[in-house]
Amino acid sequence: MNYKKEIKTPLEQALQYKNLEKQDVCSVLSAFFDDVIASEDMKDFLVALYKKGETAEELSGAIEAIKQRAKLINTDYDLFDCCGTGGDGMHSYNISTTVAFILSAAGIKIAKHGNRASTSKCGSADVLEALNVNINADETLQQKSLEQTNICFLLAPLYHSSLVKAAPIRKSLEHRTIFNLIGPMANPAQAKNQIIGVFDEKWLHPLCDALIDLGHKKIAIVHSHDGFDEISIFAPTSCVYYDGKAKHLITIHPEDFGIKDHDPDTIKGGDANYNANAFYDLLKGERVDELSAYSDMVCLNAAFPLFMMGLAETTKDGFDLAKQILSSGKALEHFERFREALNS
Incomplete structure (x- = not known):
């Protein structure tokens, strides 16, 4: 490796499976994005981090490198x-995308950061595009939508062009890389409040700690005991919650919300058109019995953010509020206004 010491040393340490400091990871990724590091050396670096297991400090450093090269959106909104990180293999409906419109209807300003599917059949960008939303809308339209409808959609490749450089390496590997973990944490609008679902419980604390280091205000990292990178209606869900002062380890039980037993197959999604139809029918209040599990899953996942952001005193109150918003048609109204704003 014929690199400067500040690059060569962390590359060698990674290959020895040693934990790296935040600045070291930031420097290595920055050098790669700037064409200083060869792709093969970067591939070895990413594989070594994966085999070792990325630390919170390493995640934080990687996010800093990406943000330094990102097209950021600045607002005065909280x-x-x-x-979610994806990778849970569940292929469900687009839960977090649907949740976003319930939260926006409740008055929370949502900067929905998303992309096309990589590990699933249908990502947030795919389902919104199938619903005739202009997912490539420029910053002016995104700001307009955020102001008028409380929500915007930020398509990751439009804001993180540096990640395009890593795509060939990621595709050549048969396993995830650090980029799968940090994608959800690199919001271009710099949202300081987040709920993120992860594909493995071991990432609950590292992701939360990385976001705390980056100055986030409210954080919830969740993984269900039956494998979802969501809060599950079929099994308990582990959650690390940071309230701005301290971390709390919480277990969320669906029975505490009065949720009846559902067949897990009833929230299995399909391609973009299939998921888009389910999304729109749910918001319109159609196919109520058929989509009851989807409704419960969405409202349970909206409950915790409503509690986090102070719109509900308890998560049970948040669940009831989410049900009320969904049944009232307010979520549908916000989606229609959002689509109109981005397509104008």
Whole structure:
């Protein structure tokens, strides 16, 4: 490796499976994005981090490198984002995308950061595009939508062009990389309040700690005991919650919300058109019995953000409020206004 010491040393340490400091990871990724590091060396670096297991400090450093090269959106709003890492293999409906419109209807400013599917059949961008939303809308339209409808959609590749450089390496590997973990944490609008679902419980604390280091206000990282990167209606869900002062480890039980037993197959999604039809029918209040599990899953996942952001005293109150918003048609109204704003 014929690199400067500040690059060569962390590359060598990673290959020895040693934990790296935040600045070291930031420097290595920055050098790669700037064409200083060869792709093969970067591939070895990413594989070594994966085998070792990324630390919160390393995640934080990687996010800093990405943000330094990102096209950022600046607002005065106290923004919230809800998303998941993917990779849970569940292929469900687009839960967090649907949740976003319930939260926006409740008055929370949502900067929904999303992308096309990589590990699932249908990502947030795919389902919104199938619903005739202009997912490539420019910053002016996004700001307009955020102001008028409480929500905007930020398509990741439009704001993180540096990540395009890593795509060939990621595709050549048969396993995830650090980029799968940090994608949900690199919101271009710099949302400081987030709920993120992860594909494995071991990432609850590292992701939360990384976001705390980056100055987030309210954080919830969740993983269900039956494998969802969401809060599950079929099994308990582990949650690390940061309230702005301290972390709390919480277990969320669906029975505490009066949720009846559902067949897990009833929230299985499909392609973009299939998921888009379910999304729109749910918001319109159609196919009520058929979509009852989807409704419960969405409202349970909206409950915690409503509690986090102070719109509900308890998560049970948040669940009831989410049900009320959904049944009232307010979520549908916000979606229609959002689509109109981005398509104008």
